[in-house]
Amino acid sequence: MMEAKKKITFDDIAKYTNFSKTTISRYFNNPDSLAPESQRIISDALEKLDYKENKVARILANGQTEFIGIIVPEFYHRFFSEVLNQILSTYETYGYKFLVFVGNQNEESERRYIQELLSYQIEGMIVLSHTLSSKELSRLQLPMVTIEREDRYVCSVNTDNYTGGRQAAALLAEHGCDILLHINSPTDPRIPAYGRITGFQDYCQEHGLRHEVLLRDVDRSHERDQAILQNVIHVLEEQYQGQRKGLFLSNDTLANTFLNLLFRKYGQLPDDYLIMGFDNAPTSRESIIPISTVGQQVDQLAYEAVRLVVDQINARKEGKPLHGKKPVHRIISPVLIPRATTEGVVREN
Amino acid sequence: MMEAKKKITFDDIAKYTNFSKTTISRYFNNPDSLAPESQRIISDALEKLDYKENKVARILANGQTEFIGIIVPEFYHRFFSEVLNQILSTYETYGYKFLVFVGNQNEESERRYIQELLSYQIEGMIVLSHTLSSKELSRLQLPMVTIEREDRYVCSVNTDNYTGGRQAAALLAEHGCDILLHINSPTDPRIPAYGRITGFQDYCQEHGLRHEVLLRDVDRSHERDQAILQNVIHVLEEQYQGQRKGLFLSNDTLANTFLNLLFRKYGQLPDDYLIMGFDNAPTSRESIIPISTVGQQVDQLAYEAVRLVVDQINARKEGKPLHGKKPVHRIISPVLIPRATTEGVVREN
DNA sequence: TTGTAGGCGTTATCAA
DNA sequence: TTGATAACGCCTACAA
Numbered sequence: 090m091m092e093a094k095k096k097i098t099f100d101d102i103a104k105y106t107n108f109s110k111t112t113i114s115r116y117f118n119n120p121d122s123l124a125p126e127s128q129r130i131i132s133d134a135l136e137k138l139d140y141k142e143n144k145v146a147r148i149l150a151n152g153q154t155e156f157i158g159i160i161v162p163e164f165y166h167r168f169f170s171e172v173l174n175q176i177l178s179t180y181e182t183y184g185y186k187f188l189v190f191v192g193n194q195n196e197e198s199e200r201r202y203i204q205e206l207l208s209y210q211i212e213g214m215i216v217l218s219h220t221l222s223s224k225e226l227s228r229l230q231l232p233m234v235t236i237e238r239e240d241r242y243v244c245s246v247n248t249d250n251y252t253g254g255r256q257a258a259a260l261l262a263e264h265g266c267d268i269l270l271h272i273n274s275p276t277d278p279r280i281p282a283y284g285r286i287t288g289f290q291d292y293c294q295e296h297g298l299r300h301e302v303l304l305r306d307v308d309r310s311h312e313r314d315q316a317i318l319q320n321v322i323h324v325l326e327e328q329y330q331g332q333r334k335g336l337f338l339s340n341d342t343l344a345n346t347f348l349n350l351l352f353r354k355y356g357q358l359p360d361d362y363l364i365m366g367f368d369n370a371p372t373s374r375e376s377i378i379p380i381s382t383v384g385q386q387v388d389q390l391a392y393e394a395v396r397l398v399v400d401q402i403n404a405r406k407e408g409k410p411l412h413g414k415k416p417v418h419r420i421i422s423p424v425l426i427p428r429a430t431t432e433g434v435v436r437e438n
Numbered sequence: 439m440m441e442a443k444k445k446i447t448f449d450d451i452a453k454y455t456n457f458s459k460t461t462i463s464r465y466f467n468n469p470d471s472l473a474p475e476s477q478r479i480i481s482d483a484l485e486k487l488d489y490k491e492n493k494v495a496r497i498l499a500n501g502q503t504e505f506i507g508i509i510v511p512e513f514y515h516r517f518f519s520e521v522l523n524q525i526l527s528t529y530e531t532y533g534y535k536f537l538v539f540v541g542n543q544n545e546e547s548e549r550r551y552i553q554e555l556l557s558y559q560i561e562g563m564i565v566l567s568h569t570l571s572s573k574e575l576s577r578l579q580l581p582m583v584t585i586e587r588e589d590r591y592v593c594s595v596n597t598d599n600y601t602g603g604r605q606a607a608a609l610l611a612e613h614g615c616d617i618l619l620h621i622n623s624p625t626d627p628r629i630p631a632y633g634r635i636t637g638f639q640d641y642c643q644e645h646g647l648r649h650e651v652l653l654r655d656v657d658r659s660h661e662r663d664q665a666i667l668q669n670v671i672h673v674l675e676e677q678y679q680g681q682r683k684g685l686f687l688s689n690d691t692l693a694n695t696f697l698n699l700l701f702r703k704y705g706q707l708p709d710d711y712l713i714m715g716f717d718n719a720p721t722s723r724e725s726i727i728p729i730s731t732v733g734q735q736v737d738q739l740a741y742e743a744v745r746l747v748v749d750q751i752n753a754r755k756e757g758k759p760l761h762g763k764k765p766v767h768r769i770i771s772p773v774l775i776p777r778a779t780t781e782g783v784v785r786e787n
Numbered sequence: 788t789t790g791t792a793g794g795c796g797t798t799a800t801c802a803a
Numbered sequence: 804t805t806g807a808t809a810a811c812g813c814c815t816a817c818a819a
Contacts (some may be wrong), residue, residue: 096796098795098796098797099796099797100796103726107804108806109805109806109807110796110797110798110805110806110809111798111799111805111806112806114797114798114799115804115805119795120799122804122805123804123805124804124805125807127804133648137806141553141556141557142557142558142797143557143559143796143797144558144651144797145497145498145558145559145795145796145797146498146795146796146798146811147797147798148494148795148797148811149494149495149795149796149797149798149810149812150796150797150798150799150810151797151798151799151811152798152811154494156516162517162522163523164519164522164523165720170513170519170522170523171513173513174512174513174519174540176541176798177538177540177808178540178542180539181547184552186558187537187538188535188537189536190526190536191523191526191527193527198530204490206534207490208490208492208493209493209494209535210492210494213808219496224560229799254681307539311720311724316681342724345724346724349726350724352701352726353727356704356705356706357705368812371660372580372662372721372724373699375660375691375694375695375721376698376726377701377702377725377726377807378696378702381747392730409516435814447813448812448813449812450819457789457790458789458790459790459813459814460789460790460791460814460815461788461789461790461793461814462813463813463814464788466813467814468799471788471789472788472789473788473789476788476789491813492811492813493813494811494812494813495795495811495812496812496813496814497794497813498794498795498797498812498813498814499794499795499812499813499815500813501795502794502813516818534808545819622816633809637818657808665815691808771794
């Protein structure tokens with residue numbers, strides 16, 4: 090058992106090889122400027138002494154942390170853990186490391202997290218949390234990208250929610266509903282997800298479809314959502330009795346809850362109900378009946394987000410100004426995924 | 439629009455206040471050693487010059503990164519994102535920041551990730567991924583804790599899976615099953631989750647209960663699992679027709695899939711089936727019928743894991759040896775959560 | 788209570 | 804192709 094062996098530095102390698110520290114540094118950063126023989130010698134020495142690089146020292150010297158800060162709001166919704174997963178996966182492509190904080194809807198803590206991130210000299214930031222305005226974020230003067238949130242003053246990557254809303258309405262309409270309904274929580278129009286509402290509405294209006302948007306305070310807890318949707322069902326069954334109802338829920342979790350309520354009541358999905366969710370979360374495939382949904386291409390969202398920060402980082406390194414340019418907003422197409430809940434007839438497996 | 443303003447350092451503050459750098463440093467690390475008046479002056483100067491601290495420099499000087507490295511295997515199973523969430527939440531308590539990598543089941547990349555983590559001078563590591571042996575991990579001579587994985591040579595925090603398995607069997611038995619069944623994937627006995635199998639078996643044997651363990655290659659994809667479980671159902675219905683079957687599935691996702699297959703077939707959960715999952719994942723509450731499950735106390739798992747690394751980090755700082763001591767294995771109790779799928783009679787909402 | 792000087796392990800700038 | 808030397812921004816003796 091060897092004792093806490095002290096760390097090997099360039100100095101040690103230099104002494105061991107009779108080169109200077111500078112040369113050792115070159116071996117890592119510009120090896121071809123060394124004589125082949127020297128490269129070999131150094132390489133051997135590194136092996137022999139079991140050298141481990143120290144990026145902290147390197148950062149202090151050259152300022153490049155290769156850190157990107159991330160602020161996620163929570164992990165209850167699959168969307169966020171999925172995005173995080175995909176962001177982390179870009180390490181193989183871009184080499185950036187990620188420092189992650191969970192915001193928990195608290196402005197003050199998020200500000201503290203940001204300060205902490207800045208103190209670690211992050212080169213850029215990706216924000217999924219909603220609590221801080223894009224105006225405030227833009228003031229940080231840092232390469233920055235938001236995903237699916239208010240993004241007026243910063244770069245962003247968003248799903249084309251509007252088209253998604255239209256696709257949902259269209260799929261329901263195709264199957265000949267008498268009334269189209271969209272259930273969502275009251276949403277700030279500046280948030281991309283608001284497009285789900287307007288897309289739905291516009292499509293219905295343009296095609297002269299009878300429709301209604303029900304704004305309910307959902308998405309706080311499963312139990313609440315159940316109660317709220319239960320109530321919605323009561324109302325619908327009175328108001329649209331015997332009519333074919335096409336329901337577009339704001340996300341898959343909610344769609345699943347709705348579907349389950351109906352299924353428990355009727356032992357199946359009644360013919361006069363069609364259901365659609367949004368996100369293509371695992372729930373939508375794994376529910377009692379596979380739920381039709383509008384899929385977000387999360388991998389692309391994440392990948393483009395990282396790309397956009399990295400572009401900004403590189404631009405800044407080349408002295409190009411960050412501000413001055415208008416923020417870039419990248420749009421990712423949604424993918425319509427028709428499944429059993431919009432078929433009208435539910436088959437057994 | 440101000441230009442890329444150069445960063446304010448202790449030097450700038452020192453000049454501005456006519457103190458020395460040391461005094462500025464003291465203001466941060468030991469403020470009470472300064473005259474109250476001096477504190478005020480410095481505090482004002484920091485404000486005025488808009489000083490931002492630079493932890494990279496601090497790290498280089500004192501060696502404390504406050505970084506903990508994390509390696510997660512994947513994010514498909516809710517368990518991992520939930521654990522990560524809880525780990526990240528400990529920031530408020532312990533102040534450690536986390537550098538996260540997703541392993542993707544590849545030994546070589548995980549080794550690279552670890553090298554990268556080490557180069558950032560992480561003070562400790564939490565490993566959830568299974569690909570590297572605890573022996574190899576222990577050789578890193580680093581404060582280290584694993585969660586729910588093989589842990590022979592390193593400290594760990596695990597759920598008491600054995601007790602969980604017993605609880606599951608007991609709950610099923612209480613409801614008078616004729617046959618108890620446990621479905622799991624072939625599991626390495628060195629992994630904590632193996633306890634689910636032995637706990638189930640032991641309980642059944644001790645109580646003279648008829649039982650069977652079905653090892654199937656599940657958990658690869660939803661579609662596969664469906665096919666496999668469908669087949670299981672066929673077999674069960676032949677073999678145990680008319681008998682009351684108590685099923686304990688290795689996790690909630692699987693239990694949900696199983697429940698759905700039955701529900702689709704019969705329009706309800708038949709009286710002769712009882713179902714239990716494991717984990718208390720959201721799925722278990724949000725499924726067509728709330729699924730009974732054995733809950734892992736993920737918050738405690740995560741919290742204890744961080745605590746255990748931090749303890750090791752502190753011990754090491756005080757010069758206590760890391761090795762020599764036997765690895766500590768902390769156990770978290772599971773929580774039995776009886777819900778509708780073990781009631782025998784399924785009520786409508 | 789405050790200051791001086793040296794060090795942490797790299798990289799950058801000149802020279803040679 | 805290689806080296807000296809000075810940063811990078813902070814911390815820690817040791818001194819006063």
